[in-house]
Structure formats: C-alpha cells, structure tokens
Amino acid sequence: MNQSTPEMTPSDLYRRLLKYVKPYWLVFSAAIFAMAVFAATETGLAAMMKPLLDGSFIERDPQTIKLLPLGLIVLFLIRGTANFFTAYGLGWIARNIIKNLREEMFESLITLPSSFYDQSTSGQLMSKLLYDVEQVATATTDAILTIIRDTLTIIGLLAWMIYLNGMLSLIILTTVPIIGYFVYKISTRFRNISKNIQDSMGDVGHICNEVIDGHREVKTFGSQPYEIKRFDKVNQKNRQQRMKKIATEAISQPLIQLIAVLGLSVVIYLATLPEMLEAITVGSFISFITAMFMILTPLKRLTKVNSKLQAGIAAAHSIFSLLDQTPELDTGIKPLDHAQGDIKYQRVNFQYNNNNGPVLKDISFHAKTGQTIAFVGQSGSGKTTLVGLLARFYQITSGNILLDGIDINEFKLNDLRHQMSFVNQQVVLFKGTVADNIVYGHQEHVSNERIIEAAKSAHAWEFIEKLPQGLATHIGQNGVLLSGGQRQRIAIARALLSNAPILVLDEATASLDTEAERHIQAALETLMKQRTTLVIAHRLSTIEKADKIIVMHQGKIVETGTHASLITNGQHYAELHRLQFHEK
C-alpha cells in the first residue's frame, strides 16, 4: 500500500478506537453497571453456599430453609438480567461501530486514486471491510467484557474468600501463579497453532480459488493431477495442524484440572487439621471451595485478554491505514457544464508509481472539436494510459493537457469526468437489470423509449429483446450471462445515452465479430458525429475514416497522419496495415 499511515502506536490506536465508542457512552456506562451487578451475583452465589449448608442442612433453621430457594431464584433473576443488558449493550455498541467504520471505509475507498487500486488486490480490500472490522469490534468488546466483568468477579470472590478464611486464601493465592503459568504456556501454543491453521486454511482456499477461476486452463493443460497433488499437500498440512490443536486442547483441560485439584487437596488437608476444624464451619468451607473454583474461569479469560487485544489492535491498524489514505487529488475549482471538446496534449510525460520507467514520452497532439483521433500501436505501447490521463485517473509527470484551452487540473474532477464517456475492452456491468446498466450514471429519470432507442442504435436490442425479461433481465450473478460482444454493445448503448462531448473508445469493438462490428460501425459513426472522439482500434478497418491517426510505439508517437497519407508514407502504419490484411 502506498503512503501508509505514519507509525501509529498501540496507544494512538486505542485512543482512536475510543473515539468511535464516545457517542455511545451512555449505553456503555449502563453496560459497565450491568457487568458490576453480574460480578456481584457471582460472589453472591458462592456466599449462598454458607447459609445453604450451615443453615439448612446442619442447623435445620426453618427460616433459612424457606428463604434460600427464593433467594436463589432472585439471585439468578438479577444475574440473568445483568447478563442480558451487558451482552445487548456491548453488542449494540459493537454493531454500531462496525456500521460506522464500514461506512467510513467505503467512503474512503470510493475516493481513492487509481494508483491505490493498482497496488492492492480486491481480496485484500474486501477482507479489510469484511473481516478486520468484525475483528476490531468483537476482539475489543470481548476484551472490555473480560477486563471489567471478570476482574470485578475475581475481586469479589477473592474478597469473600479472605473474609471466610485469610490463612487458606493465602495458600490458594500461591497456587495461582503456577496455574497461571500453565495456562499462559498452553494459550501461547494455541495461538501459534491457530495461526498455522489460518495460514494452511488460506492455502487450501488459495488453490481452490485458482482452480475455480482457472478451470479452463486446468482443463486445457491437463494439469488436474498436478493440482490434485498440490491440494493434497496443503490439505494434509491443514489436518496435521488441526490434530495438534485437538491434542493440545485434549491435554490442557485435564492438566489444568489436575493442578487445580492439587491446590484443592492442599486446602482440604489444611482445613481438616484439628486447629482449623474448630475455626471453620462446613458451610464456610464449601463456600470457600466454590469461590475458589468460580475464580478459575474468569482468571483463564483474563490471561487471554492480551492476545485478544493484540488481534483487535492489529485489525484497527489495518482499518485506519485505509482510512488515512490520501483521497484522489481534486484541487480544481472551475465548474464545467458542457465542454466544446477541444483537446490538446502538450509534451506529456507519464510514469506509473512503480518505477518501471516512463510509459508516455513527450506526447503532443491536438484534437479539434468534433474530430476523431485514432491511436494504433502494439499492445503495451501506452494507448490506454494516454486516453486515461484525460480523465485524470493519474497525475501526469510533466506537460499539460488542455480541454477547451484550459488545463484539466483546473476543473472540478467530477465536472471534467462528466464530459466523457468511455467504452472499454473490458466492460464492467453492475449488478442489476439490463436497463439499469444502460442508464448507469444518469442522475435523472430516463424513459424506456430512450433506452430502447439507444439499445437499437448500439445493435444491442436484437439480443436484449430475446432475453427472458427483456430490459428488466438481471445480469451476471444469478442472472443471465452475456458474451463479451453483448457486454460491449450494452456499453455502447450506455455511451449513446449520455450526451458527453468527448467519447473514448478503447478497443470498444474488439470482442465483436466482423459482422457485428459492421453493424455497430454505423452506430459508432452517429455517436462520433457531434463529439470529439479518441478511438483506440484493434482493427484498422474501424479507423480509416479518422481525421488523424496517431501511431504509438513504446510510449512515443512515431507517426501521425490520415490513413491515406500514412499508407503512402510506407512506414509503421503501412506495415501494421499490411500485416493485418495479410492475416485475413
């Protein structure tokens, strides 16, 4: 990722995260209160053991016998209510923060420059938006729950134990570090294994993905045995890691219990010494043991809280580094309603951010209003890059691009882009109906008649008509699949509908067969008539009528002229022409 955030320390990240919690402080306080109530009921539960045993079973006090069951019900009512408000309150805050973060990330994403997208895969960005946000919210909520509720619970129970018997408590406390050490060791191991499992799961997914996306390649290269072998390897590794986890899990539970029982045995031994027996009742003793056991679970969670926090912090870092990306530069202030369409490139040089050297060198040309300028040249010679610069997808390194005599950087970005419609080789259709896709980008309502008219002119109507629901047919996922040529015709219809003064056709007919292209040629010619057109053509027959043909080679303009003059010249263009017509 480019220009990522200057180092954010964990405390910076906490503080930033806290800002997202701030609007919900009231609910947050209520949740904390509920947590404190919950912690108190835990101690209450342990404390109840004393009257239960001493009062009911030993002394058979009728008052206690009557009250205890009732007290138990009340205690659990309070506990349940507190639990509900804690979970609901924290969950509510977490979901709100997730929603807010996603909103911010989406808004940031949509304003980022093209260079940012060049350097990140959609998978990376999606996982930030989908997983990292969840991770931040759940990890921090869990951590908060543990830090507040479990700490309070431990304090309460410990206080009760000390109240019952200070001496025994002291002995117990000495076993805590030993248990703590084992728990720590085991959870570190868990963490390492979990990470390995995640990685190997990623490998499994990765290979699946490749095979699914590249199913045609796998078939044509007959590489099924190779892929199966590759898959077996990662699949096997995943199983091994899983088994390690299962083994650790299976051994850790009894181990911790054993240590706990050791502590317990010491307590029982000490408590049954004659001197002790006098000082402690059965009820106190059982209550003490209960409290001791009840401490274990929150204690275990508390030892894990740091790794939870770390996971949350790592995710927060990933999110904030996206939010901190500089949005697309838009310093232009000149509004532009409808341009004339006079385009001038003056000594334009350009290089992508990747240090691969200049892609465009000293490009100058002039497209007068209404003219058609064609670009030809080998793939990789910079044609797509050149026309993209007009829409300021990237900032040029040096030189000027003028629209109607004014530097394009002076215009408001949206206004500038509004002057152009692009039809590319790779047509992107959006989820929705055919009609939605043709009117895409139109703010105002477009009547069906106009859509059909555009579709007819783009020779798209012929196939749209035959679709199950015509214009209302859904495209793509869960809808009909369109061929490359059909997609291009939809894109041409889209361009026909917009009355932008500049038209950019980047191999717009490359996916069409010659027959279909001939049909569309007429549509394109009407489309080009009232506009300035920059056309990149794969087939030279498409551009013979262009006002000017520019021949590109390795980022430079090597030849300029009309079809006739270039043929007479007998150089690059004539050579390309000869090759192409020889082929057919």
Ligand code: ADP
């Ligand atoms: P053409 O359209 O003539 O085939 P392009 O403009 O697509 O050529 O590419 C020109 C050069 O720029 C190529 O060397 C290509 O590898 C490089 N290039 C194209 N797009 C990018 C990008 N987004 N990031 C980095 N380099 C790119």
Ligand code: MG
């Ligand atoms: Mg190209």
